[in-house]
Structure formats: C-alpha cells, structure tokens
Amino acid sequence: MLIQLIINQINYKVDVEPNMRLLDLLRDKLGLIGTKEGCGEGECGACTVIMDGESINSCMVMAFQANGSNITTIEGLEENGELHPIQKAYMEEGSVQCGFCIPGMIMSTKALLDKHPNPTREEIREGVSGNLCRCTGYNKAINAAQKAIEILKEGGK
Ligand code: FES
Ligand code: FES
Numbered sequence: 117m118l119i120q121l122i123i124n125q126i127n128y129k130v131d132v133e134p135n136m137r138l139l140d141l142l143r144d145k146l147g148l149i150g151t152k153e154g155c156g157e158g159e160c161g162a163c164t165v166i167m168d169g170e171s172i173n174s175c176m177v178m179a180f181q182a183n184g185s186n187i188t189t190i191e192g193l194e195e196n197g198e199l200h201p202i203q204k205a206y207m208e209e210g211s212v213q214c215g216f217c218i219p220g221m222i223m224s225t226k227a228l229l230d231k232h233p234n235p236t237r238e239e240i241r242e243g244v245s246g247n248l249c250r251c252t253g254y255n256k257a258i259n260a261a262q263k264a265i266e267i268l269k270e271g272g273k
Contacts, residue, residue, distance in 0.1 A: 119183035123148070124192030132179040139163045139174040141182070142189060150190035150219045154248070161247030164220035165189045171227035173246070190219035193226065201272050202226055205263035213251035221247045225261045234265060 120129050123146065132141055139156075142148040142165070151174060154162035158176040165174045166188040193200035199207075202222050212218050221244055228235060228243035235243065240261045241254070249257065 117180055119180055121182050121184060122186045124188060130179075134178075134180065136179040137175055138165070138167075138177040138179050138182050138187075141179040142174060142187075148189050148191050152216055152219060154216070159248070160217070161220040161224065161244075162217055164223040164247065166223055166227050166230075169227070169230065171224045171246075188223070188226075190223060193222070200226070201267040202229070202260070202264040205260040205267055206257075209256055209260040209263050211252060211256035211260040217247055217249040217251075221249065221257050225257075225264065229261070229264065229268065233268065235261075237262065 117134065118129060118131055120127070122128070123142070128146070130141065130145060139151060139153055142151050143153070151165055152162040153175060154160035156175050158173045161173065163174040164171050167177070167182065167185050193203060202225050206212055206218065206222065224244045224247050225240070228240065232239065237258055240258050244254070244257060
C-alpha cells in the first residue's frame with residue numbers, strides 16, 4: 117500500500133508491504149540506518165524514533181500505521197551541519213561507548229526535553245528507562261542530558 121509521511125522534514129510517498137515494520141521502512145527502504153534494531157520486541161529502545169511528538173519503538177509500529185505521521189530519526193537532529201545540543205552533550209560528557217544504544221537514548225532524551233525542558237535527574241532517568249545500554253551504566257547518559265539542558269538554556273550552541 118502507498119503511504120505518505122514526513123520524515124526529518126522531508127515528504128515521502130512510499131509503497132510498503134502490509135507486514136513491514138516502521139523500523140524496516142526507515143532502515144531498509146530509506147537507508148536511515150542510524151535507527152538500530154536490538155531486540156525487535158519492544159524491550160531495548162534501540163529503535164526509538166519520535167512520531168508525532170512521542171518517542172516510540174519503531175520495531176513495534178507497522179509502516180502502514182505511520183501513514184500521515186511526522187517522524188524524526190537521529191539523522192534529523194543536526195541542523196545546517198551542526199550536531200544537536202543533545203548530540204554535542206553526549207560527546208562532551210564521554211557518554212558513548214559501543215554506541216549501539218545511543219541513537220535511541222538520544223531520541224528518548226529529545227522527546228523528553230521537547231515536552232519538559234527542565235526535568236530533574238530522576239525524571240531524565242525515567243525518560244530513558246526504556247533504553248537499555250550494556251556499556252555505560254546510564255549515569256553518563258543522564259549527565260549528558262543535564263549538560264544538554266544547560267546548552268539549550270544558553271541558546272542551543
Ligand atoms: S529493537 Fe525495538 S525495542 Fe528493541
Ligand atoms: S554504549 Fe554500548 S550499548 Fe550503550
């Protein structure tokens with residue numbers, strides 16, 4: 117079936133199979149491979165993208181269900197060749213180890229900060245609780261989110 121959607125501010129009209137997941141559409145059909153597949157069962161958060169303002173597991177949404185939606189993936193965060201403040205904060209805080217979980221972590225963080233620009237450390241922890249990381253122990257991801265809040269308050273540079 118033909119669906120229409122916006123991904124990273126670009127309009128797409130794509131033919132999708134009824135059993136195609138949004139994750140497959142992004143990665144296999146559109147080449148947006150920053151979104152990762154970990155468990156494929158809604159447990160790890162590696163496939164997190166923002167759909168109509170909410171962070172979702174793209175392995176748990178069928179492509180046809182995304183018809184008419186507005187989606188942001190990790191590739192959509194940079195602006196004019198500049199990384200998003202959350203991405204910068206992850207680099208500055210040394211919050212990336214193997215990196216596999218990081219796009220999902222960052223998208224969950226973005227969804228949280230879009231709604232709550234000044235969350236507590238506990239609220240940040242809750243906001244990324246659906247994102248599993250086997251490397252970092254989470255504290256550095258929380259530190260990065262707090263750093264991103266500072267950068268955003270200073271005007272996002
Ligand atoms: S790959 Fe989607 S939640 Fe793990
Ligand atoms: S940095 Fe390796 S899984 Fe999170």
